[in-house]
Amino acid sequence: MxxxxxxxxxxxxxxxxxxxGIEQLPIGRASGRVLAGTLRADRDLPPFDRATVDGIAIGAEAVARNIKQFTIKGVQAAGMEPIPLSGPDKCIEIMTGAAVHHSAVAIVRYEDVELDRPNAQLTGSSPLIGQHIHRMGQDKRVNDVVVPAGRIVGPSLMSIAASLGSSYIPVKKxxxxxxxxxxxxxxxxxxxxxxxxxxxxxxxxxxxxxxxxxxxxxxxxxxxxxxxxxxxxxxxxxxxxxxxxxxxxxxxxxxxxxxxxxxxxxxxxxxxxxxxxxxxxxxxxxxxxxxxxxxxxxxxxxxxxxxxxxxxxxxxxLGLNRPAEYAILQNDICFAPPLQYFPQVSVRISRHGLLEALPVRGNGSGDFANLAETNAFMELPLEHSVFRRGNAYRIWKYITH
Amino acid sequence: MxxxxxxxxxxxxxxxxxxxGIEQLPIGRASGRVLAGTLRADRDLPPFDRATVDGIAIGAEAVARNIKQFTIKGVQAAGMEPIPLSGPDKCIEIMTGAAVHHSAVAIVRYEDVELDRPNAQLTGSSPLIGQHIHRMGQDKRVNDVVVPAGRIVGPSLMSIAASLGSSYIPVKKxxxxxxxxxxxxxxxxxxxxxxxxxxxxxxxxxxxxxxxxxxxxxxxxxxxxxxxxxxxxxxxxxxxxxxxxxxxxxxxxxxxxxxxxxxxxxxxxxxxxxxxxxxxxxxxxxxxxxxxxxxxxxxxxxxxxxxxxxxxxxxxxLGLNRPAEYAILQNDICFAPPLQYFPQVSVRISRHGLLEALPVRGNGSGDFANLAETNAFMELPLEHSVFRRGNAYRIWKYITH
The missing domain is CATH 3.40.980.10 (MoaB/Mog-like domain)
Known part of the structure; x- marks a missing residue:
């Protein structure tokens, strides 16, 4: 033999x-495919100093002198060109996601402001320089790799590609x-x-x-x-x-x-x-x-x-590098033939973060009904014939849907 | 507030x-949907006494008298009507998946037979009644539930449905x-x-x-x-x-x-x-x-x-009942605000069958680039502010593709 x-x-x-080979696909049609090139930042991420809360933007001198009383000089929505501050006791109402003008150094949340437009009074603790500002380029600089090649394309990758303006992405054919x-x-x-x-x-x-x-x-x-x-x-x-x-x-x-x-x-x-x-x-x-x-x-x-x-x-x-998976056998198994045995198991995750594999006995390889009760094959080493509960062995999870 | x-x-x-509600779909279009009714056996499974190896079929008297020498009286392929045995020293060559006639009680594998057609001589140990016969109804009886409602439709379920002749299956709308x-x-x-x-x-x-x-x-x-x-x-x-x-x-x-x-x-x-x-x-x-x-x-x-x-x-x-999943935190985390914290983590399975979650620090909720480096959120209990490495907490895996 x-x-x-x-x-x-x-x-x-x-x-x-x-x-x-490689082909370019619209991101909406690339789900499940393998990314064949890196996705890079087309500009800094964030692309501008970004307000992370709704509130008022104030300047450096206001922070240094701990000014509490401001006059509102404008309202800046996300997407608008940044409005400059015109003095230490002036502020701008600014919305989450808006670009912060370089004359502003801190944002104070609405929760910490008493508003009586056009007046705004700080009610919380003293603001700190840089608070609630997500700095331009803090996550990635232009041209940085955001996603390396070799990843499977799914919702998060598609959303990142969209943010970067990559409406077509390279995938493995x-x-x-x-x-x-x-x-x-x-x-x-x-x-x-x-x-x-x-x-x-x-x-x-x-x-x-x-x-x-x-x-x-x-x-x-x-x-x-x-x-x-x-x-x-x-x-x-x-x-x-x-x-x-x-x-x-x-x-x-x-x-x-x-x-x-x-x-x-x-x-x-x-x-x-x-x-x-x-x-x-x-x-x-x-x-x-x-x-x-x-x-x-x-x-x-x-x-x-x-x-x-x-x-x-x-x-x-396809260049996918999927790590091996292991689970802990929940029953003793005896298997005498000189063959590597792949019992069908039902794998679940315990409250303690253990991957537990319960063998589900079928009637041999003709018993396809058993596939409905299990979700993986366990690969038991060829050298042994007794496999003890509590030992971890490699598993091969079924592809689901 | x-x-x-x-x-x-x-x-x-x-x-x-x-x-x-519920709709009927062709199985080829039902992937990812939730089965809304049980799939039952349309006949016994297996539907006949089924040969599980290629070899020769022999009768009860041959087994009882330990007869070793046979004359081959026919060849039975899978799918053919079963051929009866015509005497204790007669046998039928039979193929894997073929229906075994009720006059045969055991199959001897080709590996244990010396063939000089039309003669066949057993060379291995004495056959046992029932060997290499997968009995009619051994897996399921007609009308038994093969797959219960509430399962996600994927390759194994689709293949089972096909075997049962369910070319349309009920799924949740x-x-x-x-x-x-x-x-x-x-x-x-x-x-x-x-x-x-x-x-x-x-x-x-x-x-x-x-x-x-x-x-x-x-x-x-x-x-x-x-x-x-x-x-x-x-x-x-x-x-x-x-x-x-x-x-x-x-x-x-x-x-x-x-x-x-x-x-x-x-x-x-x-x-x-x-x-x-x-x-x-x-x-x-x-x-x-x-x-x-x-x-x-x-x-x-x-x-x-x-x-x-x-x-x-x-x-x-949709009636899906997915069990909670837990993973073991790999780093200490401190989180002081009175909020339930969901750090982004990268979950992997260790060689010992442990689900390990490594927190990957992003720059706040605006840092979407971090989604490419992680595959789950971990849910840390609201009551605490220090979370120790080695503790298991609930995780919410990202939907992949």
Missing amino acids: EFITVHEAEEIILAETRSY LPRVAVITTGSELVHIDDTPSPFQIRRSNDIAIQAALSRYGIYASAIHLSDDYKKMEACLTSCVQDYDVLLLTGGVSMGRFDYVPDVLSTLGVIKKFHKVKQRPGKPLWFGAFQHGPIVFAFPGNPVSVFMCLHRYFIPWLEES | EFITVHEAEEIILAETRSY LPRVAVITTGSELVHIDDTPSPFQIRRSNDIAIQAALSRYGIYASAIHLSDDYKKMEACLTSCVQDYDVLLLTGGVSMGRFDYVPDVLSTLGVIKKFHKVKQRPGKPLWFGAFQHGPIVFAFPGNPVSVFMCLHRYFIPWLEES
């Missing part, structure tokens, strides 16, 4: 990352992906299966997971017919950057996938991994060309291989 | 949840939401701001966050003009279920929002909360009608109020 370990499989896969389900026993969701058939679901799971990254994968179904499979995959390796197949990679007599892929010139990198679920995983690639993941057909195996192998390959290819 | 606590504000808001930015100092992202103006970004942040739930919110901008604001909001309260305003709720002379909303008959539930950021938060509602959140204008305040108040209101209204 030519079984390899999970670690070896991972290394082989991550040696085959690809780069698909995405591979063209085909999801190819195989198996004569699988019928379309809207068809009525015979008593011995089941409906297809792996295509839907994979498409939904990839949409999180902005990838809209094609879905193709093939029955277990060598010639048809060969014809279809011949065109797929020309049209797509990534093929994700499900089924047809085990020892069955109609498991044509590895043979067909070899015929097409896909270089097999490995077949079969010391793991449960997902043992028959097949991986291959053209040199500098399309890459092919052929997952076993069981929904749980597909889900595991997708999260453990394909998503890390995708994120690495 | 009429300041209320964060806890009081939360209670008032959650007393105003709404229900918007969404409120019609308008995001209304206010402030004469704010220009459109594509316009060039004067030296005293800034670009709008709150609308983009809120729209992006809500899209995670499948909500496509309208965005409307209003300058600080009482009449225009009144006219626009008059039509908004008729056209939308939820208004999310930003800006214009502080003590400024052009902060017309609370007045205009009162004029329109929106019942003010509270204004100002003992918190930083986000103190001037305003909340109101029509009885059984639209609800209105008016956030302060600073991007960080908006982000905090959105995650701490609006999202919980939305999730509760």
Whole structure:
């Protein structure tokens, strides 16, 4: 047997990352994409001395002499050109977000002022120089990096880009992906299966997971017919950057996938991994060309291989650097086979800030109903067969929505 | 002053949840929505005794008498009608996922069989009754609940629904939401701001966050003009279920929002909360009608109020029950003001399965650049002013993408 370990499989896969280039997108269409360049400040942030409260602006001499009584000489709304002070006992009513004129050195909040317009009297403690003024350039100077490359685009990044006037941002281009389900026993969701058939679901799971990254994968179904499979995959390796197949990679007599892929010139990198679920995983690639993941057909195996192998390959290819995650096992687990075991777990956060993983026992890799009760796979080390409650192990959270 | 606590504000808001009904959606369009009914098994799961490996199927007498030598009487692919065994020394080659005939009681893997077709000889240990057969109904019986209502629709749920033939699923309808930015100092992202103006970004942040739930919110901008604001909001309260305003709720002379909303008959539930950021938060509602959140204008305040108040209101209204999350503070924090403090933190998971929150100091609520370096707000208790490293406090993770 030519079984390899999970670690070896991972290394082989991550040696085959690809780069698909960069494109410019309007920020409203970039959610979920990976930023491919830095976002820099187009001017100082804040771009002017900014009032952080509503109140009155006063000058340096007023602060030094502790003047309490002022005459209001103007009202300055946010967005207006700053109004200068015309004397130590003069003040300007100023609104949050307004630009503070350089003749003013402090803002006194309305809460600390008694107003009898045009008179204003300070009622609180003595003002301090600079109070309630957010200084120009205090957060960033013009041209400073505000967001580095390699971040996922989401609400905060989009809002920052908008503030900087970056209505288009550079993002990593995405591979063209085909999801190819195989198996004569699988019928379309809207068809009525015979008593011995089941409906297809792996295509839907994979498409939904990839949409999180902005990838809209094609879905193709093939029955277990060598010639048809060969014809279809011949065109797929020309049209797509990534093929994700499900089924047809085990020892069955109609498991044509590895043979067909070899015929097409896909270089097999490995077949079969010391793991449960997902043992028959097949991986291959053209040199500098399309890459092919052929997952076993069981929904749980597909889900595991997708999260453990394909998503890390995708994120690495896009330049995303997501840190590993660990959780604390809540039950003892015994697992004797010489395979790396990936139990399905339900991860939750305790009141004490611990990530707790409760294994939820399914009936093997065919029990897809169990996916609804769990939210991660836990990766238990190959070297051991007993895993104790209280130990932390790596987890692979399911992509949600 | 009429300041209320964060806890009081939360209670008032959650007393105003709404229900918007249920709609049926094709599963491919339901990602991010909340399942509004149970998904039940349309037949037993598995729907037949299912082979879990590729190999040969043998009968009860063969197992009892420990027969090792068989003649192959047929090949059964997945999806085919089951082939009966015709005697104790007869077997069927059977493929993973195929239906096992009731005359067969065990499957022996190809790995444990020496094949010289039509002969097959067992080479491994004696087979056990039931081995490698996933029994009909072992996971679920027909009509059992497979997924309960109230779950977010994502890849695993969509795949389960597909398996059950639920091409349409019931989901909670969404409120019609308008995001209304206010402030004469704010220009459109594509316009060039004067030296005293800034670009709008709150609308983009809120729209992006809500899209995670499948909500496509309208965005409307209003300058600080009482009449225009009144006219626009008059039509908004008729056209939308939820208004999310930003800006214009502080003590400024052009902060017309609370007045205009009162004029329109929106019942003010509270204004100002003992918190930083986000103190001037305003909340109101029509009885059984639209609800209105008016956030302060600073991007960080908006982000905090959105995650701490609006999202919980939305999730509760949709019947989502998301557990609270906690993380362990990594630095001591001193915060003297009598306000509940929500520092921005960067949360990561340690190798030991601990959720660690590192505070990242910004320059106040105007420093939106800080949102790129953090991924959550931490909620520090109002009663204290010193918060020690090592203590766990509640966190509110940002909506990502």
